[in-house]
Amino acid sequence: MLQPNPYRGKLIVVEGIDGSGKSTQINLLTKWLQSRGRSVYFSEWNSSDLVKSTTRLAKKERMFTPTTFSLLQATDFADRWENRMLPMLKAGVIVMADRYAFTAFARDVARGVDPDWVRNLYSFAPKPDIVFYFRVPLDVAVKRILSSRAKLKFYEAGMDLGLSENKVTSFQLFQQRIIDEYDGMVDEFNLTVIDGTTPVQKMQKQVRQIVKEVLDGWEGLPSPKGLAARERKEKAGKAPLEKVALIETIQGGEK
């Protein structure tokens, strides 16, 4: 389905259900890579400006069917992919994605969408260099989510599926379906499984070790800081201006 990443940059992805700790880990990893002089671009699921207003309206009015939900999120992804992630990868940047096509493969299929259809939908996106799958037992994730959120949202709880009248029960049943889909993808897409119940710092150590091995010997686009240091070292007169300009746009992310 997904072809190997053919670009100069590296693509690192975190996946897992909400409450699996993946966002904390990718944030720590991003800061660590930047501190080591790497140029990093961060992209978050469902964050494109293109379909924002439609997504908001459709969620509010509960207009989505599983197919339209899936298509609209694919539109969001394609917009971020073609306008942000792809140019960054071509430039040699490390692209870090908090959720990628696998989120659609897990969630949309949990909603009843055909697995082959949704895999084809994302076939324009390459296979990442690493996909970390943060695996946690359902009850751990649910406890984390329920303690940190005021209220579960309608689609988040999978209420559109009619699994239960009770929001928490529906959320649990829906999340279990998503876990089952992720588990089934471990071999299919060679996901790197991380035990999500490990303490944060220890987990980060594991994650860094794996990333280190993947980046070993690879030279990407250096970060502005690293670049400046190297320039001082080399005392080179010719400043690669277009590179510096490019990197400046990377810092904020798209959200």
Place this chain on the structure above:
Amino acid sequence: MLQPNPYRGKLIVVEGIDGSGKSTQINLLTKWLQSRGRSVYFSEWNSSDLVKSTTRLAKKERMFTPTTFSLLQATDFADRWENRMLPMLKAGVIVMADRYAFTAFARDVARGVDPDWVRNLYSFAPKPDIVFYFRVPLDVAVKRILSSRAKLKFYEAGMDLGLSENKVTSFQLFQQRIIDEYDGMVDEFNLTVIDGTTPVQKMQKQVRQIVKEVLDGWEGLPSPKGLAARERKEKAGKAPLEKVALIETIQGGEK
């Protein structure tokens, strides 16, 4: 790719480039079928409320890539399909579509999208009972369009493809690509080709003849008028109320 229509209702589609005369023909056909006591539901390409605001914004800001354009129109189609066309077909109504998946197969591929990818995108939609393809030479269609419109729009003229700096030239080149795609689909999807240069009334006669043959012996949901007439005739005491209520919602179409 597209499976045969398995539903009680009939699905009739018109396709062709702008200026091919298809909209005139489907309008005449719809009125004729209604006058013969048929329940007809009409659906137009890109008319769903779901993605309207996004489409407008993205066109204005020229934010679309071929992939995001394709995905957003598929979202629009899926919304109309699942919420309107499918329930109507299940109820036994004749669904008339001014453009269907074939428009995406023609236009999106003319924009450079992968033919197999876009065919998979619409694989949830069944094959219509009839697809009329109104074929006109490029110059005839272009003359009709340019004489009836104040100004060609950016995406309509295919300006996103960079085929020409000149809007009319770009439009012509883009339309020729679309014609080529339609011509290639005649055998693939068994399209019924109609010569779009035939005079309107004569063309309508041909179209009606073909529809008559397809509907021969078929009993769909009768229209309220036909229903009332039959009820008077049969002097039946039991009124099928839910049918009447359904038909009332059909009259307006979704636009």
